[in-house]
Amino acid sequence: MPEEPPVRGAISVKFPVRTARLDLRPHREDDLDDLLRFHSDPEVVRYIPWPVRDLEQTRAALQVKIARGTEARPGEWLMLAIELRETGSVIGEVLLRWADEGNRQGELGFALAREHQGQGLAAEAAQAVLRVGFQDLDLHRITAVCVAENTASARLLYRLGFLQEAHLRESAFFKGRWADQLLFGLLEEEWRAGEAPATTSPSSTADRAEIVELVGTFFRAFTSGDGAHGRIAQLHERFLPQAVVVRTCGEEPAVLGVDQFLAPRERLLSDGSLVDFQEWPVQGRLEIFGDVAHWFGSYTKVGIQAGARVDGAGMKSLQLVRTGAGWRISAAAWDDERDDLSVRGAAAGLPRWG
Ligand SMILES: CC(C)(COP(=O)(O)OP(=O)(O)OC[C@H]1O[C@@H](n2cnc3c(N)ncnc32)[C@H](O)[C@@H]1OP(=O)(O)O)[C@@H](O)C(=O)NCCC(=O)NCCS
Structure with missing residues (x-):
């Protein structure tokens, strides 16, 4: 004992x-x-x-x-x-x-x-x-x-x-x-x-600050209610036009273009079917080398749909590249928690984000 x-x-x-x-x-x-x-x-x-x-x-x-x-x-x-x-x-x-x-x-x-x-x-x-x-x-x-x-x-x-x-x-x-x-x-x-402080490979503080802001823009875009159209438009600008977004979630990967990804989500967030909805990063790590970068982290979402609370969590991978206009998302992929897959283990080694 x-x-x-x-x-x-x-x-x-x-x-x-x-x-x-x-x-x-x-x-x-x-x-x-x-x-x-x-x-x-x-x-x-x-x-x-x-x-x-x-x-x-x-x-x-x-x-x-x-x-x-x-x-x-x-x-x-x-x-x-x-x-x-x-x-x-x-x-x-x-x-x-x-x-x-x-x-x-x-x-x-x-x-x-x-x-x-x-x-x-x-x-x-x-x-x-x-x-x-x-x-x-x-x-x-x-x-x-x-x-x-x-x-x-x-x-x-x-x-x-x-x-x-x-x-x-x-x-x-x-x-x-x-x-x-x-x-x-x-x-x-x-x-x-x-x-623990987040670790990155050597890179300028300015790059890091810009990408941290971009990751914030990404998650904030998925907030319901007033301003949803503006938030999605802001995020749209931060994607490379040719970027791909891939949803796995236990099924065959669904590979979407930027508009295919954003348009249905914009409708859901603005037409009242999803209220008080937010999504935000919880833990995450950013790695930067020259003109490429990668953010990998966990996120949580909470909202009310048809009067009932909906929530979920998952992991997202955002690939970023430097362009003449600043850092842009070149690819994104995500998977969500389900019965046999828990964010808890996956995010255990990652520092808190934000
Ligand atoms: C629960 C409660 C304390 C949360 O307060 P809060 O101000 O929403 O919480 P935070 O201090 O974390 O602020 C986060 C918000 O500030 C925003 N924010 C603005 N500047 C920020 C900054 N510099 N850093 C972090 N967040 C910032 C965030 O985007 C976030 O907004 P969101 O709520 O729209 O997502 C508050 O709602 C409250 O007092 N409620 C009544 C009492 C109660 O219910 N207590 C809990 C009983 S269990």
Whole structure:
């Protein structure tokens, strides 16, 4: 039998935990007004167990947060204020529960005021607190649970490198109804692989930056709703006109030209049949030599079709060449996860992308 790890009790964390734009720190009495702004917002609390809070309820919640903000203790949540350094105001909170000391398990939570969402700030705060979990607390696995319709939260977790481990049917009585929840998990070794800097053969930083932007254009193009036509047109320009796109997915390869590939997807993304759909790279590696380059990585897609959540994951290979007008995609190929094929193994050695 393995020996039980020693019991470590409470661990002090050095505050503030600084990121590029944020300071994560314990809450203070004078955070009340900032907290009230997002605790009283029905959109922010839609998928979290809190009610829409008034001033008194927020004041009571703040007292709990102040008490839980100084050190990590087994079995408890460490609740940190997310302060935007530029303004000094608290724009959200990030939480880490030291769930199980013996098994070195933790749990992550987050919430951000509405006007600060969509800028990568939640990801920045979560990455910093994952570092606290895996480095300071020496955790082995960190989980996160979200209501199945909370696509913003699921997208953030995928971006952080988490894998969906379970879909829990009606596992919570939530705001007056039974809700399905998604359980996500991130292992220490996966987190460490994601922290490693991406390796490339010698090439200029400018080439790398241009191709990183091109890979972003590729994935962003597959976003439903307003602006879909523009995003697809942007991607169209970044293909060589003669490029081939190959879909395998367990069948005979389907070899498509650029228009054949993009036109049906543009329809689907813009005519309302697919809503709230996004696709994004999760892990990946870029290799550049002279005028040729290759991006190979995993991706995830999430959306709602006919009222039901659709999701998937796979690996894509993008071949790129330098032209007089800049880097262009000369070929793309992809395969998707299925019963006997998992992205998890294939992407294990790849660093987190973006
Ligand atoms: C879940 C929640 C924290 C996610 O916040 P978010 O702002 O969407 O997440 P991020 O900080 O990762 O931002 C990512 C978005 O910013 C965009 N972005 C802009 N600049 C960026 C940058 N420099 N870096 C990264 N992303 C950037 C990304 O494209 C992405 O947009 P998308 O959501 O349209 O894909 C937020 O929706 C929230 O607070 N919800 C309410 C509370 C809640 O439900 N909490 C979770 C309970 S489980």
